[in-house]
Amino acid sequence: MSDLILSLKTELRRGTLTLAVLSQLQEPQYGYSLVQRLEENNIMIDQSTLYPLLRRLEKQELLTSQWDTSENRPRKYYLLSEFGKEMFEELKQEWFQTSMQLNSMLEGGDSK
Amino acid sequence: MNLQECYINEVTRRLPVKIRDDIAMELRSIIEDMLPDEHTEEDLKKVLSKLGDPAKLANEYQDKPRYIIGPDFYDSYINVLIVAAIISVVVSSLALFVHGIMTFDEDKSLFALLSLVGQLSLKMLLSSFNVLFQVFFWVTIVFIVLERTGLSYEKGQNKKKPWTPDDLYQVEKVEKKRQIPKSEVFFSLFWTALWATILFNASNLIGWYEQTGEGLKGLKLEAPLFNQDVLYSYAPFLILLIAIEIGLAIYKFFIGKWTKALAVINMVYHFFSLGLLCVMLTDSTLFNKAFTLKLFEAFKDVPAGWWIGTIISTMVIFSIIDIISGFNKAAAKTNITNLQIK
Numbered sequence: 001m002s003d004l005i006l007s008l009k010t011e012l013r014r015g016t017l018t019l020a021v022l023s024q025l026q027e028p029q030y031g032y033s034l035v036q037r038l039e040e041n042n043i044m045i046d047q048s049t050l051y052p053l054l055r056r057l058e059k060q061e062l063l064t065s066q067w068d069t070s071e072n073r074p075r076k077y078y079l080l081s082e083f084g085k086e087m088f089e090e091l092k093q094e095w096f097q098t099s100m101q102l103n104s105m106l107e108g109g110d111s112k
Numbered sequence: 113m114n115l116q117e118c119y120i121n122e123v124t125r126r127l128p129v130k131i132r133d134d135i136a137m138e139l140r141s142i143i144e145d146m147l148p149d150e151h152t153e154e155d156l157k158k159v160l161s162k163l164g165d166p167a168k169l170a171n172e173y174q175d176k177p178r179y180i181i182g183p184d185f186y187d188s189y190i191n192v193l194i195v196a197a198i199i200s201v202v203v204s205s206l207a208l209f210v211h212g213i214m215t216f217d218e219d220k221s222l223f224a225l226l227s228l229v230g231q232l233s234l235k236m237l238l239s240s241f242n243v244l245f246q247v248f249f250w251v252t253i254v255f256i257v258l259e260r261t262g263l264s265y266e267k268g269q270n271k272k273k274p275w276t277p278d279d280l281y282q283v284e285k286v287e288k289k290r291q292i293p294k295s296e297v298f299f300s301l302f303w304t305a306l307w308a309t310i311l312f313n314a315s316n317l318i319g320w321y322e323q324t325g326e327g328l329k330g331l332k333l334e335a336p337l338f339n340q341d342v343l344y345s346y347a348p349f350l351i352l353l354i355a356i357e358i359g360l361a362i363y364k365f366f367i368g369k370w371t372k373a374l375a376v377i378n379m380v381y382h383f384f385s386l387g388l389l390c391v392m393l394t395d396s397t398l399f400n401k402a403f404t405l406k407l408f409e410a411f412k413d414v415p416a417g418w419w420i421g422t423i424i425s426t427m428v429i430f431s432i433i434d435i436i437s438g439f440n441k442a443a444a445k446t447n448i449t450n451l452q453i454k
Binding site (some may be wrong): 045046 | 113138139145164169175
């Protein structure tokens with residue numbers, strides 16, 4: 001039973017993670033700084049999901065990436081591309097709409 | 113190698129070479145970011161456990177599907193497997209059965225009959241197992257290739273134009289004119305099994321019979337039709353023909369209706385079998401001298417080439433009829449070509 005609720009929750013959250021990640025990449029971020037920013041906002045994301053997700057988004061050309069080797073530790077920075085910004089805006093609108101509809105349907109359901 | 117490099121290696125060795133270095137570098141910086149400045153092995157272990165199982169992480173990095181046969185193909189895979197299994201078991205058992213009956217001695221005692229039945233059943237069972245494994249192996253291979261190359265009939269259809277309920281009318285109309293009855297497929301498989309068995313046992317079966325006693329028992333094979341050695345030298349071609357016939361029947365079974373592609377394949381098959389027939393019939397070494405002598409003795413008025421000519425022209429006529437009917441049926445409605453598997 002608890003397995004089921006876990007998998008249902010994961011499924012429910014899966015799409016929102018992309019939105020959360022995109023929202024934090026208006027400025028360049030490297031992997032770990034992104035994790036911290038998400039955690040500050042109480043978005044818990046499995047790190048083994050996040051890093052591959054970044055690569056997929058880059059492959060879909062929503063993100064661009066760049067290695068910064070100027071510091072003593074090389075870091076890969078990710079940033080929203082122009083295309084990514086457009087997609088983010090659309091996804092954001094979609095989210096607002098969906099959550100509004102769902103909230104009103106669930107009648108004052110949890111609107112965190 | 114330290115624990116960190118060990119972990120990175122565990123991830124990257126599961127990835128394509130192309131992206132290995134980049135991911136290794138990224139993982140290295142991620143892990144180091146997560147570690148406090150002065151860290152112990154315990155800290156490292158904590159960090160690595162946060163990243164989780166390297167195999168799982170590597171899977172996340174892989175874009176490739178993590179299945180052999182995906183949902184697009186699963187249904188047809190199972191269907192093909194079931195049907196192919198049934199067909200092949202039936203055909204192989206049939207071939208064994210025919211062979212067993214034909215090589216059965218005149219010995220009519222009950223014991224001999226029972227032992228024949230027992231042997232045959234055992235043979236059929238074993239060959240069925242063998243055949244099932246073969247079918248499973250080959251069908252799976254074919255579907256893996258289909259899956260990997262993305263040759264999906266459903267996908268292909270979607271690309272052309274979206275489905276509308278109107279398509280259903282066309283499907284229904286087409287079915288009637290172009291349908292291939294399943295019985296036809298089974299009959300052709302049966303036919304293949306039959307001629308193949310008879311041909312490969314020809315030295316005991318076909319030839320000049322003479323009545324030397326009473327009834328069936330007195331029928332004696334005086335001269336076989338073929339020289340066995342020469343006949344066997346044709347075996348590769350005959351086996352190829354059998355394979356083509358079986359393949360064609362199975363293909364017919366699955367698409368269930370005549371298409372242009374099927375008509376073309378059917379034509380190629382006929383050309384091949386006619387070609388083989390002509391070569392074999394005009395090969396005088398194939399026929400047993402004793403048989404030809406008996407034949408000419410019995411039918412003195414018939415010229416030598418007549419037999420061969422008659423057989424070939426009969427086969428040519430039947431083949432032409434079948435080829436034309438194939439194309440006709442395929443053309444019954446031509447605008448539904450998107451339903452066929454290319």
